[in-house]
Amino acid sequence: MSKRPASEADITTAVAAIDRATARIVAPVQSLRGFIAPFLPPPPKEKTMSESIEVPLAYPLRKGSVTVSTLKLRRVKVADLNALDDLPPGTKPRRREVFLLGRLSDVPHDMLEELDAADYGRVVEALEGFFDEAPPTGGSMSSSSPVPPAGATPS
Known part of the structure; x- marks a missing residue:
């Protein structure tokens, strides 16, 4: 057939x-x-992540005629984490955070050094919001620092 x-x-x-x-x-x-x-359980909420966040400063930064009353931070990129890895070993966590804040904002490093401690705490808290999970480098983030530790290596 x-x-x-x-x-x-x-x-x-x-x-x-x-x-x-x-x-x-x-x-x-x-x-x-x-x-x-x-x-049935409700469907999972879709994460909506803004490209940047703004943190109002209770104590604005001033340098010459420039006043910064809101610190605008863009999202953290892998390049930023790689730049942190390039800092000298043993760099203190706060210095790493200020370095990262300088990369994420348009505010010069020397102005960021003048952040009031209360504003700094709010800015770091906002920065931690960019990290949903442990950093991909295999490092663990300490409770006081959103920045992966120096020398963290892939596991």
């Missing part, structure tokens, strides 16, 4: 039969969705 090639009509008939079979299966499942919905 030799098989002939399927014609366009044969294919159309087969597709219609598949569509009917699918409809017979899907319809009961869709009707169950309304019944079981109250028992």
Whole structure:
């Protein structure tokens, strides 16, 4: 028995039969969705991450005619973490944070050194919000520093 090639009509008939079979299966499942919905957990919320955050300063920074009353930080990139790795070994966590803040904002390092301690705490807290999980370098973040430790190596 030799098989002939399927014609366009044969294919159309087969597709219609598949569509009917699918409809017979899907319809009961869709009707169950309304019944079981109250028992299902809510869908996970999609994370929405802004490209930057603004932290209002209670004690604005001033240098000459320049006043900074809000510190705007962009999101942390891998290049920023790599730059932290290039700091000399043993660099203190606060210096690492100020270095990172300088990279993430348009504020010069010497002005960041003048941040009031209360403002600094709020800025570091905002910075920690950029880190959802432990840093990918395998380092662990201390509770006092959002910046991965110096010399952290991939595990």
